[in-house]
Amino acid sequence: MLKNLCQKMFGRSLWVYHANSGGCNGCDIEVLNVLTPYYDAERFGIKLVGSPRHADVMLCQGPAMRSTAKALQRAYEAMPAPKLVFAIGSCACGGGIWFDSYSVLGPVEKLIPVNYYIPGCPPRPEAIIYGVAVALDLVDKKTAPVQFKQTELPIPRYHPADLEGQGEMVVYKKIEPV
Amino acid sequence: MSLLSKLKEAVVCLKAGRVTLPYPAQTQPVPPRFRGRPIFDAAKCIGCAGCANNCPAREILVFDVCQEVRILKYLGRRCTYCGRCADVCPEKAITMSHEFENATNSIGDIQQKLDLFMSTCQRCGRCFKEPSPLEQLKLKGYRFDDLANERWIFRSKAYLTEEAAVDDVKIELD
Numbered sequence: 001m002l003k004n005l006c007q008k009m010f011g012r013s014l015w016v017y018h019a020n021s022g023g024c025n026g027c028d029i030e031v032l033n034v035l036t037p038y039y040d041a042e043r044f045g046i047k048l049v050g051s052p053r054h055a056d057v058m059l060c061q062g063p064a065m066r067s068t069a070k071a072l073q074r075a076y077e078a079m080p081a082p083k084l085v086f087a088i089g090s091c092a093c094g095g096g097i098w099f100d101s102y103s104v105l106g107p108v109e110k111l112i113p114v115n116y117y118i119p120g121c122p123p124r125p126e127a128i129i130y131g132v133a134v135a136l137d138l139v140d141k142k143t144a145p146v147q148f149k150q151t152e153l154p155i156p157r158y159h160p161a162d163l164e165g166q167g168e169m170v171v172y173k174k175i176e177p178v
Numbered sequence: 179m180s181l182l183s184k185l186k187e188a189v190v191c192l193k194a195g196r197v198t199l200p201y202p203a204q205t206q207p208v209p210p211r212f213r214g215r216p217i218f219d220a221a222k223c224i225g226c227a228g229c230a231n232n233c234p235a236r237e238i239l240v241f242d243v244c245q246e247v248r249i250l251k252y253l254g255r256r257c258t259y260c261g262r263c264a265d266v267c268p269e270k271a272i273t274m275s276h277e278f279e280n281a282t283n284s285i286g287d288i289q290q291k292l293d294l295f296m297s298t299c300q301r302c303g304r305c306f307k308e309p310s311p312l313e314q315l316k317l318k319g320y321r322f323d324d325l326a327n328e329r330w331i332f333r334s335k336a337y338l339t340e341e342a343a344v345d346d347v348k349i350e351l352d
Contacts, residue, residue, distance in 0.1 A: 094255025131281030148220030
C-alpha cells in the first residue's frame, strides 16, 4: 500500500540531466530560466542533476556535432533504463541554421532516439514547460500537420467573359487589388 | 536579537507574496513583437518561392509537379523564427504568429504543406524577383526539392538518393 502510494506521489518526478552538445548557450539560459522561482519547474518534481547516471530525462541542446558525438552517446548510454530525451531548440530538433557546416552532423536524433521535440530558437521558458507538460500528460499537444489546397487562383485572371461595355469604354469587371 | 531578525525575514517573505506563474493552467500574454511559428495563408500565396529562396535554414521546400501545380512545404524543424520569409513575401501570405507551444512527440507535426495553382507564364511562371543582382543569379524557375527525404536541392538537375529524412543536411552545392 505504501509502495502504491509512493508510486502515485513520486511517480512522475523527473530528474533532468542537461546536455549541451555544441549549442550557443541560448537554450541553456532558457532551461535555467525554467528552474527560477518565476517559472518554477520543481512544481512538477523536476530537478536538475549533474550526472546522467542519476537522471531520467536528458535535455539535449545543440546539434549533433562531430566533436561531441561520442560523448553524447556515452551520456545517453549511462542513463538508467526508462529514459526520455527532449530535444530543445531548433539545433537539437533539426540541426540549426549551421546544419550544412563541416562539423555539424545534424539533429540529435541522428545519434540518440528523441522522444519529445521543443522547437524554437531559443524556445520560451513557457514552451519548455509546455513540452514537459505534454510529456507528463498534463496538456495535449497543439500542433498537427497542416495541408492546404488552393481551389482557385489567388490572382484574378483576365478573361474576355468579364469584359463589359460602359459607354464608349470597355471595362474589365473583376479588377481587384492584389 | 537574532530571533527578531528571523521574524523580520519571515515578514519580508510573506509580504513579497507568490511570484510563480502557474503556467500550463494560466498563461501570460507574449510581447507584441514576439515571433512564433510562421503561418502560411494558402489563399494569398502566389507560389513565388521567395520564402524558400531566402530561408536561412532551408526549411521551405518547393516542388513543381507540373506547370500549373506547385507544392510548397514548410518543415519547421530547424526554423529559427527569424521572420525573413514573412519579410520577403510580396503578398503578405506569411504571418509570424504568437504560437510558441509547439512541443510534439513527432517532428512532422510542425510541417505545413501548400498545394498551389500557378499561372502559366511564357517565361518561367515564377514571378519573384530578388532585390540585388547577386541574389538574382541564384534564382531559378523550376525547383524539384526532395519532398520524400525532405531535403533542399540547390541545383534542379542534382539528384539525391536513398538517404533517410534525418540525413537531410547534405546539400549538393554547385
